[in-house]
Amino acid sequence: MNILFWHVHGSWATAFVQGKHRYLVPVNDARDEWGRGRARTFPWPETVEEVDVASLRPDDVDVIVLQRPAELDRIAHLGRKPKIFLEHNTPKGNVPDTRHPMADRDDLTIVHVTHFNDLFWDAGGTRTHVIEHGVVPPAVRWTGELERLAVVTNEPVRRNRVTGTDLYHRFTPVAPLDVYGMGVAGLRLDRVFTHDDPPQAAMHEQIAHRRAYLHLCRWTSLGLSLIEAMQIGMPVLALATTEAVAAVPADAGVLATRVDTLVEAAQWLIDDPDAARRMGAAARQSALARYGLDRFLADWDRLLEEHTCA
Template sequence: MNILLWHVHGSWTTAFVQGPHTYLIPVLPDRGPDGRGRALTYDWPGSVQELSPRRLRDTPVDLVVLQRPHEEDLVRRWLGRRPGRDVPAVYLEHNAPPGPVPDARHPMADRTDLTLVHVTHFNRLFWDNGRTPTTVIEHGIVDPGHRYTGELPRAAVVVNEPVRRGRTTGTDLLPELAGAAPLDVFGMRTEGLAEHLGLPPARCRTADLPQARLHDELARRRLYLHPVRWTSLGLSLLEAMHLGLPVVALATTEAVAAVPEGAGVISTRPEELARAARHYVAEPEAAARDGALARRAALRRYGLHRFLTDWDRLIEEVTGS
């Protein structure tokens, strides 16, 4: 089956394209957001094909996976077909709703010509989906293996643009948490974070690494810290669990379901998170034990086979084949 989707979220797409289909990824000369093409820092199989808009018009498409509202118009212009009417379509929502959450209406609400897919049950609950047929397919992870060494008594944090995103990503909580465990913050546009927080550079180091190197570096840290207040379920959290890191996380959004008892500590009290981080730094054996439990839990709930099976079941339902 030929499936058209845009390269929007590298980690999610990396898992999705491991399936048995052919995946058509738009590419434009500028490789901007609407034509990024194949990932450069993720390992994608040969079943992923880069196609220009001109070539897409002449290519059979069995299913469109929309991820942003304006992609509907791109499909109409590039393929000459309407998603959900002329070609089967699903809309994949990666994010928790922004703005006035209790009344946040999804852009695809009250659509009967496509299926709306959420990546967490939390997201489905908090979006107003209207009458649109809606389901949840939880994340799946390409298993990076149990690499945990925990040799560095530091906490790993993965977040993009922590200065700009501020309270959303729990950036304001980092000074207190850095007092319990020195931080290594990985992600895009993390430079200047220590100065922004008024922390000594040794207590808050930053780096932006490709995925393979990131996994190795995460595994060297004693614990994974997830101070995010409002987000969908971060794939970096699940990747850290797969690697074998114990988790210290705010008990918000879907994290309460993803991190079971024994795999780390989740709480809405920052002081409890600081206490847990301090414990793991001081007790490497406890960190390794809880990290092993985190890995088992992640493999059980967020394994790649379950993810691809769920998607194939939905694809059959939507396309009738």
């Protein structure tokens, strides 16, 4: 089928376009948030076509996957095509009473990427569905010979407490932190080393040498970088918040809301690489089974077929 969706979340989109369909991705001259087009840092298949949304006709599209409320205005000329609203994020504001912007609609389904998000958003009468993440497996495997901790996050200075940036200094006495992602260059902390927006493959290769993966997000949807680290075979140290408690089994890492527990676990893994190896192997096995690409694409196919048949 012909699926129209905007290139909003690069890692999620990379997994989504691995399916059997024709993917129509808006592009504009600026290649801004309304027209990024095809990915430039990861090879997408030839079934992904760049399009001008305004020039599309209703017969060109079978189903539309929306990710931002403002996209509705840009598809008005396509009529009553089947629509799915993909919600990537945890709610903001008056949690747990935050109303979803697509609440109380009968012309679309909201798809959440975690059961936690589905639980916390108030969608009113709108139908909701959960399709958990799928990940294109990273090409590298964990070696963990460097006594350092890896963090992958975006805009840790601006987001601060959301991303747990204020907790970094608790871990630096144990080991240096290597922080990867967009907008990390502004971090100015002792023993915190930044790697601003590296290509995904290069980032995977680098974090695979670090002893463990540190996930300190207080309030965020389940990051694909956490799943990728687990599939690489990295042991996880994470705050026991949002969906992390379901994504990281007990033998794959240490989860806690007491930060000192995570600091102690970090010291343990730095001192005991064999324990880190065992936990990383369990993390990899779990993440491949739960967040495999085949399961992800099959779940989406079932939902897409249901909508287009209806």
